[in-house]
Amino acid sequence: MNSNAAANSLFQPIQCANCDAGAEQHRLLIETQVTHRGHLHGLPLRVVVCDRCGLTFLDPQPTPAALQRFYEREYYADAKPISAEARMQEKDWQRTILLPWVLAHLPPVKNWSILDIGCGYGEWLRHFDRSNRLLGIEQSESAARAANERFGVEVRQCDFLANGYEAGRFDLVTGLAIIEHFSDPLAALVQVNRITRTGGFIYLQTPDLHALVLRKGVPRYFKLVHTYYYTLATLKSLLRKAGFEIVAARQRPAVLSTSDALRPGNYWAGELDVLGRKTADVSLAEAHAHPGTGDAPGESAALLAAAQARDERYARLTALYRVPVIGRLANHLVRAGYKLTGRSTKRVDFHTVQLEALTAGGKK
Numbered sequence: 001m002n003s004n005a006a007a008n009s010l011f012q013p014i015q016c017a018n019c020d021a022g023a024e025q026h027r028l029l030i031e032t033q034v035t036h037r038g039h040l041h042g043l044p045l046r047v048v049v050c051d052r053c054g055l056t057f058l059d060p061q062p063t064p065a066a067l068q069r070f071y072e073r074e075y076y077a078d079a080k081p082i083s084a085e086a087r088m089q090e091k092d093w094q095r096t097i098l099l100p101w102v103l104a105h106l107p108p109v110k111n112w113s114i115l116d117i118g119c120g121y122g123e124w125l126r127h128f129d130r131s132n133r134l135l136g137i138e139q140s141e142s143a144a145r146a147a148n149e150r151f152g153v154e155v156r157q158c159d160f161l162a163n164g165y166e167a168g169r170f171d172l173v174t175g176l177a178i179i180e181h182f183s184d185p186l187a188a189l190v191q192v193n194r195i196t197r198t199g200g201f202i203y204l205q206t207p208d209l210h211a212l213v214l215r216k217g218v219p220r221y222f223k224l225v226h227t228y229y230y231t232l233a234t235l236k237s238l239l240r241k242a243g244f245e246i247v248a249a250r251q252r253p254a255v256l257s258t259s260d261a262l263r264p265g266n267y268w269a270g271e272l273d274v275l276g277r278k279t280a281d282v283s284l285a286e287a288h289a290h291p292g293t294g295d296a297p298g299e300s301a302a303l304l305a306a307a308q309a310r311d312e313r314y315a316r317l318t319a320l321y322r323v324p325v326i327g328r329l330a331n332h333l334v335r336a337g338y339k340l341t342g343r344s345t346k347r348v349d350f351h352t353v354q355l356e357a358l359t360a361g362g363k364k
Helices: 003-010 064-074 084-090 092-104 141-149 185-195 209-214 232-241 284-289 299-321 324-341 347-359
Strands: 026-033 044-050 056-058 113-117 133-138 154-157 170-176 196-207 244-252 255-258 266-268 271-278
Touching (some): 026 299, 092 244, 092 271, 113 185, 133 141, 141 154, 185 196, 196 209, 209 299, 232 244, 232 271
Parallel strands (some): 113 170, 133 154, 170 196
Antiparallel strands (some): 026 044, 044 056, 196 271
């Protein structure tokens, strides 16, 4: 089977999940390819932006069957064995940056039933008070097994849309870096609505598309596992369509990671936090009928065009680094410079700087 035939059988065209706009209003932004190893490796990816509302997504997208196979068998295939201690240390920034913000906007979280979607090894759930009933759902068989057997978290392994939980079961449903993975985010949020009690809460965390303008290597930012890319406006819109009112929302600022003569300024992208409260039961048909809002026409497209133009300006420098001797020399000089100045680009330092910016009065 050639690549075009494979793409046709494993990918499908879609409408905008926020405003139902069809292909005629999907503006092509970037064409790239699947870099993850597995049965989809090397197939083309097209990233588009909806000209009507600004939602950005892959079109066509992997079929539900193709995604299910990927998550169950391939997503964690290259993951190295990890201890509970190492995993908790790696995710400790969630306890200091995310949890205080979430709890500050909720009633006392005691004796609640809490579900985390796409919980991985269950590290986020373990930050909550143990008086709560803490449950997770995870599509990867290996991650779910590790959470249950090694990390002591009760996890159900299945696709979220087939979770089987009864209506109104949960007081709080959370999804960290998960809403961008769904092939139909509106259907997923309607499912959250179903299993959340009226007056219960949803918390979502996801990368901020508008911070992408600060990053280099734009095509690498778009990948198979992220089928949708959100701004604060488009994410709020989807939540409202699914029957949630917005309780609190913030944009966590992008943070400069490298900036010197050899590697011009690059940033860790900013992220979004949105907390919603369920106001009423909503069916998927009712959610689609609710008018979607979003960004100003062309806003996201303009920002992404600026990012691509900046990437083109860096192209010569990148090509120069591919010359073995020059590339090695540049890397040695950069490492020496960071050692002398005490700077670091590790992710843990990114979150430390981000917390300092928020504490000092960054975007709320």
